[in-house]
Amino acid sequence: MALNRERLHLVVLxxxxxxxxxxxxxxxxxxxxxxxxxxxxxxxxxLDEMLEAQLTPLRKYGKRHLVLLIDxxxxxxxxxxxxxNAIPVDVANRVYVLGALSEAEELKKQTGIKLGxxxxxxxxxxxxxxxxxxxHPQLQHNQxxxxxxxxxxxxxxx
Amino acid sequence: MLQRLYVxxxxxxxxxxxxxxxxxAALLLGKNASGKSTVRQVLALFQxxxxxxxxxxxxxxxxxxxxxxxxxxxxxxxxxxxxxxxxAYRLVFELPERFRELRVQQERLVxxxxxxxxxxxxxxxxxxKTKGYEDAVFFIDWHLVALPIIQDxxxxxxxxxxxxxxxxxxxxxxxxxxxxxxxxxxxVAIHESAHNLPDWLADLLERFPAAYSGVVEHLQQxxxxxxxxxxxxxxxxxxxxxxxxxxGQKTLELPISxxxxxxxxxxxxxxxxxxNQMTAPLLAFWxxxxxxxxxxxxxxxxxxxxxSFLRQQSQLxxxxxxxxxxxxxxQDSTWVMGRxxxxxxxQIRCLEELHLSSPVTSPSSEVATERKPDLLQRLLDxxxxxxx
Numbered sequence: 001m002a003l004n005r006e007r008l009h010l011v012v013l014x015x016x017x018x019x020x021x022x023x024x025x026x027x028x029x030x031x032x033x034x035x036x037x038x039x040x041x042x043x044x045x046x047l048d049e050m051l052e053a054q055l056t057p058l059r060k061y062g063k064r065h066l067v068l069l070i071d072x073x074x075x076x077x078x079x080x081x082x083x084x085n086a087i088p089v090d091v092a093n094r095v096y097v098l099g100a101l102s103e104a105e106e107l108k109k110q111t112g113i114k115l116g117x118x119x120x121x122x123x124x125x126x127x128x129x130x131x132x133x134x135x136h137p138q139l140q141h142n143q144x145x146x147x148x149x150x151x152x153x154x155x156x157x158x
Numbered sequence: 159m160l161q162r163l164y165v166x167x168x169x170x171x172x173x174x175x176x177x178x179x180x181x182x183a184a185l186l187l188g189k190n191a192s193g194k195s196t197v198r199q200v201l202a203l204f205q206x207x208x209x210x211x212x213x214x215x216x217x218x219x220x221x222x223x224x225x226x227x228x229x230x231x232x233x234x235x236x237x238x239x240x241x242x243x244x245x246a247y248r249l250v251f252e253l254p255e256r257f258r259e260l261r262v263q264q265e266r267l268v269x270x271x272x273x274x275x276x277x278x279x280x281x282x283x284x285x286x287k288t289k290g291y292e293d294a295v296f297f298i299d300w301h302l303v304a305l306p307i308i309q310d311x312x313x314x315x316x317x318x319x320x321x322x323x324x325x326x327x328x329x330x331x332x333x334x335x336x337x338x339x340x341x342x343x344x345x346v347a348i349h350e351s352a353h354n355l356p357d358w359l360a361d362l363l364e365r366f367p368a369a370y371s372g373v374v375e376h377l378q379q380x381x382x383x384x385x386x387x388x389x390x391x392x393x394x395x396x397x398x399x400x401x402x403x404x405x406g407q408k409t410l411e412l413p414i415s416x417x418x419x420x421x422x423x424x425x426x427x428x429x430x431x432x433x434n435q436m437t438a439p440l441l442a443f444w445x446x447x448x449x450x451x452x453x454x455x456x457x458x459x460x461x462x463x464x465x466s467f468l469r470q471q472s473q474l475x476x477x478x479x480x481x482x483x484x485x486x487x488x489q490d491s492t493w494v495m496g497r498x499x500x501x502x503x504x505q506i507r508c509l510e511e512l513h514l515s516s517p518v519t520s521p522s523s524e525v526a527t528e529r530k531p532d533l534l535q536r537l538l539d540x541x542x543x544x545x546x
Binding site: 002036 | 452454455457461464465481487488510532534
């Protein structure tokens with residue numbers, strides 16, 4: 001029942017409990033191997049946690065993919081740059097940085113949908129190859145990362 | 159789906175209201191003695207009514223009054239959405255002076271806003287919508303709950319739907335050590351302790367033989383060397399449940415008493431998943447499902463249950479103290495229960511409303527190094543109920 005690390009699997013490192021809620025909802029609407037980790041406690045701690053604790057398993061297990069789920073706090077370009085600069089090149093193709101443009105709570109407020117249900121809806125869009133919710137102003141900046149992630153997870157997650 | 163549960167003056171509950179609404183999964187969180195298992199006991203009362211138990215003395219006793227406050231009535235209300243219809247069932251018990259057994263004070267079933275029956279002590283009224291027909295009024299023993307015994311052609315479908323849904327609830331607080339090896343066919347619904355799992359499995363397979371592959375498939379995810387299982391007839395009614403393992407050319411057949419406690423819990427979950435697939439929509443409550451499991455198994459164990467219940471439009475409620483299980487639930491489907499001491503009633507709040515884990519400062523690059531408090535740390539610190 002535990003994740004089989006020798007097979008393709010997706011791990012999500014959320015920033016806080018709000019982003020964790022989004023991720024757990026997403027997991028519910030998938031069928032493949034996926035696990036949400038304990039929130040790091042802030043976007044910069046996501047980066048620290050990735051470099052300190054997640055790099056070793058990423059390098060050990062070649063079929064592991066890691067989503068860093070953060071709030072961009074309306075600073076998408078700079079924050080993406082920070083992450084891209086910090087993520088080691090040898091695992092960069094298996095690490096994805098996603099999140100709401102401001103914060104997950106704001107996405108919930110604007111859509112009027114609870115975070116768990118939002119996560120489910122986002123997963124269903126991925127499975128059905130639709131992008132209505134993913135094109136929401138709080139989420140549309142994720143398109144490039146989602147396209148990159150979708151190519152990998154489509155085969156085992158949905 | 160269970161939309162709302164209201165309980166008053168029962169054990170540790172006073173004006174207790176739990177509203178999972180349309181959530182396919184909900185987590186009850188709280189310290190010991192916060193009332194999580196009492197939710198299961200309330201559901202067990204409704205389950206017993208759904209299965210036909212009507213005698214009040216078999217459902218509730220005078221020791222169930224909160225703090226022995228016998229002068230007040232015990233109230234139960236359950237709202238559920240079954241199919242396209244909304245059901246609201248209310249049941250009130252009282253213990254008048256010189257009574258030894260509680261009696262029904264009120265009982266009412268409303269479906270989509272229309273009263274199906276309304277009861278005041280012994281008098282039951284069933285309104286008739288058809289012109290020319292008078293309302294049906296009759297009397298039943300005040301020590302009997304009406305729902306299991308009312309037979310009425312006009313309301314047959316809604317009465318049967320509610321009774322079947324209540325009766326089909328699966329309530330679990332397994333004690334693997336007590337699990338029997340043998341199906342004896344005397345009781346086919348799973349008991350809370352899961353001691354009669356072979357009976358439950360045998361009944362499920364008799365009704366839905368296709369469930370076999372689902373059970374085996376799920377178990378093989380945990381124990382890849384599991385080949386299958388079978389029932390071995392021991393006598394006229396008894397059948398022993400045997401599990402077959404294979405590694406290369408070697409095989410081994412074991413009675414389930416030989417399995418580890420954790421393996422028995424996987425067996426319970428495999429049968430629950432199969433039952434959910436075959437008989438959905440279900441309402442299941444599992445008290446601390448992580449008990450007996452290795453820590454690395456818990457997360458995906460809970461995820462598998464949640465996925466199945468979402469897919470089948472069923473509803474799963476679990477209580478847990480385990481970090482890996484807790485991480486599986488969004489804030490909006492996590493309910494925190496608590497009370498300051500035994501003389502106070504239990505309270506319940508949705509985690510989403512408590513903002514326990516919201517940032518203490520606004521997120522900006524200047525304060526970004528400050529670690530936000532997280533739910534699990536608060537649990538470890540015993541600090542999840544500062545709202546009490």
